[in-house]
Amino acid sequence: MLRDELLLAWWRLSKLPGLGNVTLNEIRQQLTKPAELLTLTREQLQVLGLSAEAAERWLTDDSLSAGFELLRDWRHHNRCGVLLAGMDPYPQALAATRDAPLFLYYHGDLEALKQPMVALVGSRNPTPYGLEWAQSCASSLAAAGITVVSGLALGIDGAAHQGALSGGRTIAVLGSGLDVIYPQRHLGLAQMVMQKGLLLSEFPPGTQPKPEHFPSRNRIVSGLSLGVVVVEAAQKSGSLITARLAAEQGREVFALPGAVTNPLSHGCHQLIREGALLVQNADEIRQELGLQDGLTAQVALALEPAATGVPALVNHIDYSMTATDVIAIRSALTIAELLPQLLDLELSGWLRQVPGGYMRLK
Structure with a gap:
């Protein structure tokens, strides 16, 4: 402790x-x-x-x-505590980001941090189709042993949490203190997340929600996750901010296509034009991220013989830029263990170091 x-x-x-x-x-x-x-x-x-x-x-x-007494006292509440960057169980993927929060306050079950994570975000005023798709996708991901991450907002966020709770675990990242649930309409949902998942925030108890807190919250949503799925978003929306933060962090970005007459599909279509992966269901997300029925890629590959002549670690690196912390998650290696192996593979011609991570060459 x-x-x-x-x-x-x-x-x-x-x-x-x-x-x-x-x-x-x-x-x-x-x-x-x-x-x-x-x-x-x-x-x-x-x-x-x-x-x-x-x-x-x-x-x-x-x-x-x-102000330290607020942090100290929070640790004395049941199933509450504070995580410090660089020390388990603070998520390694988030700790590796440039502006990771030093402290993370939590309430709930820390087991949610031990599973691979995927974020679902989107409009606060979605269509019935968007709500149904988000809930169904989150349920499928959670049932496969993947923790679904979102921001507890109205609309797509709420549907993602609800869907995940029906099948497994979810994490809600707040733009306020964990004792100040926002929006109030999601108080009941937050209580369910506490029981079967985890509430997280970088803000101390008592912090009220402010507009500037939400972009800050979004970088945690993306930083925790292997990939971010955008479900219905206007061309100017917080969900697109999250998607672009995810891309900067080396995460995969997925977007759900929709009718060209639906303004809430315009943001997703813009992301696809910019290189986001068009996604239709949870299976496609899992396949693209190398997640198979809740097993991270490193576990699945450990159960299968490696391709002849290919070092095992190479299987965790894509032919496009793969962030170092993503490779660490896939391979179950610490950064300290991983970096010497990456150097050896680079010297052997298997991969190349590129801005943000590494790229497989053969």
């Missing part, structure tokens, strides 16, 4: 002026493990990139601890 001392050390660091998620992740990734922060001297903090003034403040300024 995470110690309050360690959480407080990172909390105080996060409260230093000018240190956002990107800088905090750069500092964390220079350490062998997050607990190393507890033993650092002023000089070592400066080597990591802090100014002499900031290092001194982190060590001596009591005001940086303000």
Whole structure:
């Protein structure tokens, strides 16, 4: 279990002026493990990139601890807690993103994080067809052992959570504190998610929903997931923001086509023109992501003989750019274990390093 001392050390660091998620992740990734922060001297903090003034403040300024009691107290509630980036069970795929949240508050069943994850997002005012498709697709994915991720919003998000609950697990990422359910109409749904899945938020308890919180929430939805499925979206919508964040993070983007006369299909059609994969059912999503009946690709391949002469790890890399953290998930290797093997494969001519990850060559 995470110690309050360690959480407080990172909390105080996060409260230093000018240190956002990107800088905090750069500092964390220079350490062998997050607990190393507890033993650092002023000089070592400066080597990591802090100014002499900031290092001194982190060590001596009591005001940086303000608000920590909210985090500490949340951990004492039943089935609640806080995850710290870089330490299990914080999701490795999310931790590898450039602006991963340092802390994730949770309420529910952490087992949901142990399954491969796929996000379903879309319009808050969908057609009956969109609602039915989202619910059915989520149910099929969940029944196959895949955790369905969404944002608890009205419309497609709600249908995705409901469908997943009928077949398995789901994760709802909030743009507010976990004790401030928004929208209120989904209070009952949130309570069901707590029982059979997980609520997540980077925002401390008591945080009210604000417009600027939702794009921030969307990067967590995509960062957790191997792929993001967009179900009905206008050309200017939050779902397209999530899709583009997913693409930047090296995730697969899927879009459900619809009638050309339906304005809610225009966003999906635009994504398909930009390279998103046209999807018609859950089986196509699973096939494209290498997920077979809840088994991640690495488990399925472990049960089958590798192709003659092909190193096993190569089977987890696509002929298009595959993000390093996605390869780690597929292969069940840590980043530290994975990187030397990728280098060997690159030197052997099996793959090439490209911006964002690696690409298979043969």
